[in-house]
Amino acid sequence: xxxxxxxxxxxxxxxxxxxxxxxxxxxxxxxxxxxxxxxxxxxxxxxxxxxxxxxxxxxxxxxxxxxxxxxxxxxxxxxxxxxxxxxxxx
Amino acid sequence: xxxxxxxxxxxxxxxxxxxxxxxxxxxxxxxxxxxxxxxxxxxxxxxxxxxxxxxxxxxxxxxxxxxxxxxxxxxxxxxxxxxxxxxxxxxxxxxxxxxxxxxxxxxxxxxxxxxxxxxxxxxxxxxxxxxxxxxxxxxxxxxxxxx
Numbered sequence: 001x002x003x004x005x006x007x008x009x010x011x012x013x014x015x016x017x018x019x020x021x022x023x024x025x026x027x028x029x030x031x032x033x034x035x036x037x038x039x040x041x042x043x044x045x046x047x048x049x050x051x052x053x054x055x056x057x058x059x060x061x062x063x064x065x066x067x068x069x070x071x072x073x074x075x076x077x078x079x080x081x082x083x084x085x086x087x088x089x090x
Numbered sequence: 091x092x093x094x095x096x097x098x099x100x101x102x103x104x105x106x107x108x109x110x111x112x113x114x115x116x117x118x119x120x121x122x123x124x125x126x127x128x129x130x131x132x133x134x135x136x137x138x139x140x141x142x143x144x145x146x147x148x149x150x151x152x153x154x155x156x157x158x159x160x161x162x163x164x165x166x167x168x169x170x171x172x173x174x175x176x177x178x179x180x181x182x183x184x185x186x187x188x189x190x191x192x193x194x195x196x197x198x199x200x201x202x203x204x205x206x207x208x209x210x211x212x213x214x215x216x217x218x219x220x221x222x223x224x225x226x227x228x229x230x231x232x233x234x235x236x237x
Binding site: 001002003004005006008009010011012014015023024025026027031032033035036037038039040041043044045048050051052053054055056057058059060062063064065066067069070071072073074075078082086089090 | 120123124126177178181182184185187188189190191192193194195196197198199200202203204205206207210212213215216224225226227228229230231232233234235236237
């Protein structure tokens with residue numbers, strides 16, 4: 001699932017446009033983003049706090065199995081990379 | 091008759107087109123997205139054209155052509171510099187995130203609303219069966235958002 005500070009309507013449009021079927025969660029108050037220490041202070045529209053890009057693979061016991069924190073936000077994890085690491089899940 | 095300084099204008103046009111081409115075209119292909127080599131090549135070509143255009147204007151004796159060439163070439167260089175800065179410097183301005191959950195640690199639980207306003211928690215996603223089978227895990231993707 002994907003998390004951002006976007007409003008639910010914005011995320012709904014995105015999911016419809018792109019055909020996403022996974023949940024898009026709305027973290028307007030940067031609660032989960034803060035708990036995961038991913039706050040990119042003032043980087044949003046009008047100096048609003050947003051999330052930095054980050055990907056976590058969590059197994060069924062709730063344990064983190066893989067983390068990707070990009071060094072450059074133009075460069076993100078690729079789908080092939082995620083399919084490869086998803087083999088870590090039994 | 092006044093002749094158009096085509097290397098100058100072509101160079102400027104190419105710098106602008108190259109700037110937008112990253113977002114319109116090259117961002118869709120992993121090979122040109124993660125490192126913008128296609129844009130760098132096109133920017134290099136536009137820089138050469140701008141240089142040729144400036145040289146051409148300054149080899150003549152028309153003062154207005156020289157001023158125009160200097161302005162257009164500067165604008166072209168600004169476009170190129172802006173892209174390079176945004177990609178190689180701006181893109182790296184990210185928080186350290188030293189407190190982010192690491193491999194082997196428990197992922198902190200949270201509950202957020204989905205696009206239908208329904209609360210969804212991480213624990214719930216990890217335990218709710220999918221097609222009758224327990225889920226193997228969850229991929230969490232935090233993204234900057236589109237605002």
